[in-house]
Amino acid sequence: xxxxxxxxxxxxxxxxxxxxxxxxxxxxxxxxxxxxxxxxxxxxxxxxxxxxxxxxxxxxxxxxxxxxxxxxxxxxxxxxxxxxxxxxxxxxxxxxxxxxxxxxxxxxxxxxxxxxxxxxxxxxxxxxxxxxxxxxxxxxxxxxxxxxxxxxxxxxxxxxxxxxxxxxxxxxxxxxxxxxxxxxxxxxxxxxxxxxxxx
Amino acid sequence: xxxxxxxxxxxxxxxxxxxxxxxxxxxxxxxxxxxxxxxxxxxxxxxxxxxxxxxxxxxxxxxxxxxxxxxxxxxxxxxxxxxxxxxxxxxxxxxxxxxxxxxxxxxxxxxxxxxxxxxxxxxxxxxxxxxxxxxxxxxxxxxxxxxxxxxxxxxxxxxxxxxxxxxxxxxxxxxxxxxxxxxxxxxxxxxxxxxxxxx
Numbered sequence: 001x002x003x004x005x006x007x008x009x010x011x012x013x014x015x016x017x018x019x020x021x022x023x024x025x026x027x028x029x030x031x032x033x034x035x036x037x038x039x040x041x042x043x044x045x046x047x048x049x050x051x052x053x054x055x056x057x058x059x060x061x062x063x064x065x066x067x068x069x070x071x072x073x074x075x076x077x078x079x080x081x082x083x084x085x086x087x088x089x090x091x092x093x094x095x096x097x098x099x100x101x102x103x104x105x106x107x108x109x110x111x112x113x114x115x116x117x118x119x120x121x122x123x124x125x126x127x128x129x130x131x132x133x134x135x136x137x138x139x140x141x142x143x144x145x146x147x148x149x150x151x152x153x154x155x156x157x158x159x160x161x162x163x164x165x166x167x168x169x170x171x172x173x174x175x176x177x178x179x180x181x182x183x184x185x186x187x188x189x190x191x192x193x194x195x196x197x198x199x
Numbered sequence: 200x201x202x203x204x205x206x207x208x209x210x211x212x213x214x215x216x217x218x219x220x221x222x223x224x225x226x227x228x229x230x231x232x233x234x235x236x237x238x239x240x241x242x243x244x245x246x247x248x249x250x251x252x253x254x255x256x257x258x259x260x261x262x263x264x265x266x267x268x269x270x271x272x273x274x275x276x277x278x279x280x281x282x283x284x285x286x287x288x289x290x291x292x293x294x295x296x297x298x299x300x301x302x303x304x305x306x307x308x309x310x311x312x313x314x315x316x317x318x319x320x321x322x323x324x325x326x327x328x329x330x331x332x333x334x335x336x337x338x339x340x341x342x343x344x345x346x347x348x349x350x351x352x353x354x355x356x357x358x359x360x361x362x363x364x365x366x367x368x369x370x371x372x373x374x375x376x377x378x379x380x381x382x383x384x385x386x387x388x389x390x391x392x393x394x395x396x397x398x
Contacts, residue, residue, distance in 0.1 A: 003262075004264050006248055006264045009245045010245045013238070013242040014242065016231070016235055016238035016239070018227055018230050019226075024217075028216050028217055028218075030262065031217050032215070032216075032246075033249065033262050041246070041247060042215075043213065043246055044246035044247035045243070045247075047209060047212070047239050047243035050206060050208070050232065051236045051243065054203070054232055063229065063232050064203045064206075065205045065206075069203060089225070
């Protein structure tokens with residue numbers, strides 16, 4: 001069957017959303033048309049406003065429509081702590097933990113094979129940010145992947161001469177679940193990083 | 200954390216999509232902002248065009264921006280067969296099978312408890328459509344649920360005096376999978392509806 005052109009275009013356009021295939025896109029399109037046209041119009045408006053209006057924070061480089069994002073603008077946050085992450089999504093994840101220091105958002109991780117060197121992911125800007133502020137500690141919260149580890153290691157080397165504490169988020173077993181489901185590498189890290197229990 | 204207002208509004212708006220919760224909406228919003236703004240703008244445009252431009256086919260009542268949908272307008276289709284379904288999505292499903300007759304789309308199924316009688320779902324219009332055409336057979340393809348069966352049964356009664364064949368899609372075991380996973384009701388239907396094998 002041929003959907004009529006407007007519906008077909010809507011289905012095609014919905015497929016740019018992550019995790020949305022042909023079938024879900026059809027369901028989304030027809031459901032909105034059948035049941036929630038005003039919601040669909042609100043979504044259209046929110047999309048075009050965000051796509052056109054949202055840029056990057058000048059200071060931490062997370063997504064924001066203001067020159068300085070809410071986290072950077074907040075005077076009550078801890079100016080001695082800087083948390084370095086790979087993406088704006090990670091800022092959100094770290095915020096959920098209650099962390100209230102400052103952030104710096106890289107553009108992904110180092111990947112020499114893809115031509116992504118330190119400049120491409122924003123390491124010079126990070127060094128500049130550190131030089132212009134009074135952080136006591138930089139926490140490297142890049143992903144716990146090979147590339148994320150390599151990126152953290154590289155940044156730690158760059159920051160070493162600056163005379164501030166540089167730390168990496170801990171590796172170990174995640175909370176919940178069962179020990180025999182944890183992969184060997186993680187468990188090895190958890191053993192190596194064991195801590196005395198004080199009673 | 201607070202996302203900035205435009206991002207927050209986009210995340211809220213994305214949640215009207217079926218199957219999209221808070222977490223997926225965040226991922227969709229940030230991913231579009233980071234990687235595919237032109238796709239996001241195209242989606243905004245497709246949405247507003249479809250929400251404003253798509254109506255219902257005057258003849259079969261499926262979703263269409265034209266007064267007469269592509270299926271009704273096509274002169275090569277079989278004018279002796281009418282397939283009655285519950286929603287525009289079902290038209291698509293039946294089209295996939297290679298069916299090339301005409302359609303009539305009800306607005307859901309009869310549901311007296313919710314106040315949905317024959318008028319609410321468009322049965323008078325269906326009878327009118329049948330009266331004004333020369334169908335030899337009406338195929339009732341409402342859902343294989345209690346309500347869908349009741350709706351099919353009601354329509355069959357209404358059509359009985361019109362002197363045309365009225366049929367219901369077959370119930371039985373679906374293709375693929377294993378017999379012991381099929382529910383009892385379906386298996387009972389499959390046994391009762393068994394057919395001789397010609398060799």
